[in-house]
Amino acid sequence: MNLLTSFIAVLILTLAALGFAYSTGLTYLLTVVIPYAAFAVFMVGFVFRVVQWAKAPVPFRIPSTCGQEKSLPWIRTNPLDNPSCLWGVIGRMALEILLFRSLFRNTRVEILQKRPVYDSAKWLWFFGLLFHWSLLIIVLRHLRFFIEPIAGWINSLSALDGFFEIGIPTLYLSDAAILAGLSFLLLRRLISSRLRYISLFTDYFSLLLILGVVGTGLLMRHFFPADLLQVKNMALGWVTFSPVVPKEVGMLFYMHLCFVFTLMVFFPMSKLMHMGGVFLSPTRNLANDNRMKRHINPWNAPVKVHTYEEYEDEFREKMKLAGLPLDKE
């Protein structure tokens, strides 16, 4: 059901793109007005979500680690899995963000002969990593449309990505990899009944939307080429605040734009915000220094206390009469 709704949502977007392409006024809206609006929603929404998270206090370090804590000098510590200083935390975060280290520890449990059996499950890690790195490379490659002159490193990246020079225009390895990654991420939700049970609209919709972006992009590159001169004029127009409406760029290009803008607007209000959220994972970004530093709970209510000094001041005379020992005479 969730799959069907998200599929219908993507179809509606496709139809909307058709509408955008066939009316001059709407084409203007899609290529001049909506880009700025979508970009603004993306930026403001992203910052808003991060600020919202930052308002939640994290008073205590959560040592859910997989390594030995720093303690006595003769006990070997694991500075990357259980860091006690900033550099260790930076190392752990880098491994988490760049290599998805905690997903690498993913396990699978199955009941075999009435006993639960645990097994490592690396496929999700592998295809997840494949998908995310490809997406990053593809986004960086797209910078060639947004800057002029094109920076050397973008051309080098594209050359490296199209290293095998398969076909004309060259097939980019990241394009093939992202298709493989996306297919896995979608198929695992469709095939495994346990995952199908917990999958929501937003899970399917994000995958189908990105699949739409990738699909239209690949079709444009390899089967129904768009005029890149027009495309770059339009993209450069956006970033130099002199937008132009492209001419004769074809249906697929409008679909591509429509999907991308939807993705940008959908991004801050969806689970895709894990892009920013991964940096704020409390179990990963806090050094385990609970025994070295005192961390005071910021929401502690002020407690009214009556210290012994005050007690003695109050009852000094009576204590003296009763012959009790006093700190101060």
Added chain:
Amino acid sequence: MKLYNRGIILAGIVVFLILASGPFWYGRGRAVSPPDLKLDTPAIEQLKEKLCVEPAPYMRANHMRLLNDWRDSVVREGKRTYTAADGKVYKISLTGTCLECHSNKEQFCDRCHDYAGAKPACWDCHIIPEEVR
């Protein structure tokens, strides 16, 4: 409501904003004029009808596919003529047909390719006629 770890959070937000709006800073608001393609070579000037092998809009988007088909048909099938959609027959040759008219590679091919970041592999095998002279 208080913002916790304000320094690092604000630094992160600033880094995100700068990276995400990178192309805007790179462009600095200067409008870039699209590449100026020169179609005034002597061979084109002499043409009665200034037409390419196929209509210009088709060529703009699909010339790489056409050239790819041409290469395959010559190298793999030995077929050296191309019949255009309007019935005209052309000799299949990059140097002899394409570059006969577009003899100004630097002002025609390269300008657009550099602008769009395309790196055609034509010149891995073919010579650039001017370089021979």
